[in-house]
Amino acid sequence: MFSDLERPPLDAxxxxxxxxxxxxxxxxxxxxxxxxxxxxxxxxxALAGASEGLVVTAEHQSSGRGRLGxxxxxxxxxxxxxxxxxxxxAVPAARWPWLGLxxxxxxxxxxxxxxELPAQVKWPNDVLVEDRKLAGxxxxxxxxxxxxxxFGINVTLREVEKPHPAATSLALxxxxxxxxxxxxxxxxxxxATRYQTWADAGGDPxxxxxxxxxxxxxxxxxxxxxxxxxxxLEGRARDLDADGRLxxxxxxxxxxxxxxxxxxxxxx
Numbered sequence: 509m510f511s512d513l514e515r516p517p518l519d520a521x522x523x524x525x526x527x528x529x530x531x532x533x534x535x536x537x538x539x540x541x542x543x544x545x546x547x548x549x550x551x552x553x554a555l556a557g558a559s560e561g562l563v564v565t566a567e568h569q570s571s572g573r574g575r576l577g578x579x580x581x582x583x584x585x586x587x588x589x590x591x592x593x594x595x596x597x598a599v600p601a602a603r604w605p606w607l608g609l610x611x612x613x614x615x616x617x618x619x620x621x622x623x624e625l626p627a628q629v630k631w632p633n634d635v636l637v638e639d640r641k642l643a644g645x646x647x648x649x650x651x652x653x654x655x656x657x658x659f660g661i662n663v664t665l666r667e668v669e670k671p672h673p674a675a676t677s678l679a680l681x682x683x684x685x686x687x688x689x690x691x692x693x694x695x696x697x698x699x700a701t702r703y704q705t706w707a708d709a710g711g712d713p714x715x716x717x718x719x720x721x722x723x724x725x726x727x728x729x730x731x732x733x734x735x736x737x738x739x740x741l742e743g744r745a746r747d748l749d750a751d752g753r754l755x756x757x758x759x760x761x762x763x764x765x766x767x768x769x770x771x772x773x774x775x776x
Contacts, residue, residue, distance in 0.1 A: 514664070515583075515584070515585035515586060515664055516585070516688075517539075517567060517585065518539045518565060518567065518688055518689060518692070519689055520537060520538070520539035522689060523537050523539070523689060523692065523693065524537050526693050527563075527693060527696055527697070532561070532700070533560070533561050533699075533700040533703065533704065534561045534563055534592075534696060534700065535559055535560070535561030535562060536558075536561065536562045536563065537563045537564075537565070538562075538563070538564045538565070539565055539566070539567070540564065540565070540566040540567070541566070541567050541568070542566065542567065542568045542569075542570065542584075543564075543566045543568075543569060543570070544569065544570050545569055545658075546564045546565065546566050546569065546589055546590060546591035546658055547591045547646060547648055547656050547658040549564050549591065550562060550564050550591040550592070550593050550656045550658075551648060551650045551656050553593065554593050554650050554651075554652050554654040554656060555650060555651060555652065558593055559593075559595075560593060560594055560595040560654075561592075561593065562592065562593040563590060563591075563592050563593075563696065564590065564591050564592075565588065565589060565590040565591075565692065566589045566590075567584050567585050567589075568582075568583075568584040568585070568589070569581070569582075569589050581671060582660070582662065582665060582669075582671075583665070583669055585664075585688075586662070586663060586664045586665050586669065586677075587660055587661060587662050587663055587664075587665065587677075588659070588660065588661040588663060588688055588691060588692050588695070589658075589660050590658065590659055590660075590692065590695075591656055591657065591658035591659075592656070592657050592658075592696075592699070593654060593655075593656060594607060594654065594655045594656075594657060594703065595652065595653070595654050595655070596655065596703075596706075596707050596711070597653065598707065598710060599706075599707060599710055599711035600710070600711055601653075602711075602751050603710075603711030603712075603713070603750070603751060603752075604649065604655060604711075605647070605751060605752040605753075605766070606706060606711060606713055606716075606751070606752045607647055607655050607657055607703075608632055608633045608645060608647035608657070608752070609629075609631075609632065609633065609713075609716075609720065609748075609752050610657075610699065610702050610703055610706060610716070611633065611645045611647070611657050611659055611699060612629040612630075612633050612634065612635050612643070612645050612659075613629060613698075613702055613716065613719060613720060613723060614695055614696075614698035614699035614701075614702055615627070615635045615642075615643050615645070615659060615661060615695055615698075616628060616629050616635050616723050617698045617719075617723070618691065618694035618695040618697075618698045619635065619637075619642065619643075619661075619678070619683070619691070621694060621698075622684065622685055622690055622691060622694045623678055623681075623683035623684055623685060623691065624683065624684040625637050625678070625681050625682075625683050625684075626638070627642060627723075628723050628724065628725035629720070629723050629724055629725060629726075630724075630725045630726050630770065630772070631724070631726040631727075631745065631748075631754050631770055632752075632754070632767070632768075632770075633645035633646070633647065635661070636725050637676055637681050639674070639725070639772060640674055640675065640676035640681075641672070641674055641675050641676065642661060642662055642676050642677065642678070642681070643659060643660060643661040643662065644659070644660050645657065645658065645659045646658040646659075659695070661678070661691065661695070662675060662676065662677035662678065662680075663677055663678050663679065663686050663688050663691065664677060664678070664679045664686050665677035665679065665680065666679065666680070667680065678691070702716060712750070713748070713750060713752070717748065720748065725772065726745045726754070726770060726772065727745050727746065727747060727748075728744070728745065728746075729744070729745055729772050729773070730742070730743070730744055730745075730772075730773040730775060731743065731744070731745045731756065731770050731771065731772055731773060732770070732771045732773055733754075733756065733765060733768040733769065733770050733771075734768060734769040734771075735765070735767075735768050736767050736768070741756065741758055741763060742758065742773070743756040743757045743758035743759070743763070744756065744757045745770075746762070749764055751766075753765055753766050754768070754770075
């Protein structure tokens, strides 16, 4: 068992004081003790007419969801389990998948800045430290129109608590800080900056692609991709297109992928 000194609760009032200000993207920050899914809470709020900038974070999720229907479970107060509401209505719908790429960029940048770790992004929406999974992102579109972007970052997860051998946490990697308020504030600031740049450009990712190339753990690598229909392909991940699809050079020619489960292959 962990004490409150080892895993203190999030301070909602302090977070609001740092992030909810005139001109800020963030308009409301709610901290829940327990919920089934922060994405579900924010999606319901979006359908009820909530404005852009809502942030919901939870100390524990009983039915957290990951990509491809996977579950996301962590001990209470060991992670950041957060969802945000965005309404980029001036951006063409075809560019909205970039929201799922903006979020891991923001997480990686924040971890590098306050955690002092070499975090990278794995297409489409994971954050890694040396191929160990630190964070995952889930993007969902709801009527409104609106986008709910959820992220889970392992903060104080210990070796015996890992749900998978490839998982890691800020604590396990020896991060400069494991203070969840510090990390969450950093992530939300990094996201707000990148989101505003992308939205102001009408969803054109040109201003984000250089950073994506710099922080990508996938581009340039040999990969094996499981496609949504259960088939596989292998090739070298070359680039992203304007809509965030991964371009993979295969023996049969280039393929542009909107979704898939990527495994990085090691070369001999």
